[in-house]
Amino acid sequence: MVLFRCCLVVFFAQLVAGYFFDFSRWWGWIPLGLAVVLPIVLNRRPASPGTPPAVEVDPPVTGRWSALNSPADKVPSHGTRVYGQAYAIDITAEPEGRARPGFGWWPVVRRNRDFPAFGAPLLAVADATVVRAVDRNRDHLSRNSFPALLYLLVEGMFREMGGPGQVVGNHVVIDLGEGTYAMYAHLQRGSLAVREGDRVRAGQLLARCGNSGNSTEPHVHFQLMDNPDLDVAHGVPFSWRGVGVPGNGEVFSVDEPAMP
Template structure:
């Protein structure tokens, strides 16, 4: 019961902000109430995030990569941990953007993502990005435990004014429910207390529903630009529970090759490219590396 209350820290913080904004009588009961609620909301958030810090030393779980083709890794655990933040079980999360090899096309859209602009254009259609519409695959056999697929794919935030807006937008989204941050998403139960989450999916692209069983390598959705996203990409993470508000992150590994053709087992470092390879032949699509 207490955990469920703590998960509503956003509402408490927002209520405090409203009290202060509507207060017209200076420092008084309403102002003090607002300040108290702001402090309470902040304390609730910090306490909840502290509980989401995973214990150190867990071995990465070897999975099938959830994509095919050549991808650029960003905000991944090979470069720093937490890769994002401990909040929402993102300790070992990774962001991936599709970058076609040899300038090839991406799902019939464009072969190159539009560059970041300082002022203009402020935003672009997500369809301008090669990542948009790329198929996403189940990393192991599992069962679908949560889905959301109706949020719109918004314009990119790849200009300075739009990027500043993204920070404000992200703060506000963070006060709401997890789906406001994740956008369209899927959570899979991979067994042994491990869950995989896919975020920022394309509206209407989900090919599974809660309760469906999926096989490793099966297409389950497409990349989109929903939720707290600057441009189309896949946000992928493992966690030890189905609720991103209370679960802890779990490390993972893939087999992939880099641009020099060297094969690796692990997670690509930030700003490096990777092409997924088949899993180890004696342990296909295992959920465990040991």
Template sequence: MRRAISRLKPLWLLPVLLGVTLGVLGVLGAVPDFVRSVPSMVLLVVIALGALLSGVHPKADEHEPHVMASPVRGRWAALNTPGQQLPSHGSRFLGQYAAVDILQPATAATPAKVRKAWRGSRPQEYPSFGAPVYAMAPGVVTRTWSRSRDHRARNTWQALLYMMTLEGALRTLGGQRAIIGNHVIVHHDDGTAAVYAHLRTGSVVVGVGQRVDAGDPLGEVGNTGNTSEPHLHVHLMDRPNPNAAAGLKMTWANIARPGEIEPSLAEIAKEPAENAVLSMPRNGEIFEA
């Protein structure tokens, strides 16, 4: 039942969009007369039902982490990771129960996480931007998108506020592309599927129906979709449709963990929760692939 409801997520989001639209029109005093003729209780019930159903997500049975190859090479740091807690991103939305975000360690030239400026930093200023992304397991590409633009970082106070309020809400209502930006989805031979998200504009080098092996290049790290700075978001699912998928735990076989913490992420480097996937890096932890 959960999966059937979740599969129709775009439909359930329509009443939520209606509620947001009516709220804005109400503030502007521009609600159409035909809408005013509908009993307010009916509108509230429809909006509330849509919000309730859009929050229903599939759950996978308890399982051991699936062993994958790392999607990157070199030195990286993890955040919003299942090595810290589950759900790693605070939600099961779009199958991202055990998703992980990774970025390359900061250099002296890397922009600050938050700075005083009118505009956010350009994505080209970050070391992760343009780094190659590789397939974690053999399978077939089922979906790609590479036309979203790389936007500036959300590293000013006003940009962060915008991202956490209006932008976040609009992207959620905008669907998968608005959230994950440029992406590749690979359906693996074992039945699992992986999402590689926030890729650089025009960088995707595979097409739908193409077969890939572990280690084959897919694209490059970018700053598209719901992102604050260039990084790779990757997660594993039990099927290739994120709207109908349950998130799965994974671990990377070809990484070393030297025990270092990325200084710019030190404030989120805490002891893992009891349900964490301990074979994955925790928040702020550097790993080498």
């Protein structure tokens, strides 16, 4: 993925330089071609030998939610294995009495507070240690329309050049032990309730759902992986206690944890 980002940077650098210097722009198609081929090769690679069975953890949210891009329907769930996403899942809030704005032509963008997931608390799925906690990225307007989706595709290329941190936006990674890490992505800016090095208990507040990074609307991106470094991580299957792995479009509910 580092080579992939370098290829994109070289392509755009040559594209810009071609307007100021006299040289053949055909050379720029070489790094662009590599940038296209590399993800295909990475996505076709088999899963790492000895892939463990699903790791059972608590759900990262409470309330009523629906699943998108679920590994229950296909693997890799997001169409790619890079950044440890092979078994990742997206979920968005679907509370009773409040409809989530649909995808369409208009309005082109919406404010984040129009979506019920925005600001929802995200909880530790197990006793763990925080190894990464970032919340400096802004929460942008939604991209849940056809015109905005086209913009997102172009925006995504530039985010890729910035590295995985620009793709996942604000995020938390916690070490569950035994070589398994959980990541929560697209967090709300300024919502972190923990810092790197903190020891957390299952059910403890980590942050809140936002719309940072490469995201169409406020939602939770959750995944387990075998390394906290997204450039080298492989995905690990998960199962949520009492829920399992919800399929695409499946609505599920999680009760509030009982107070001690």
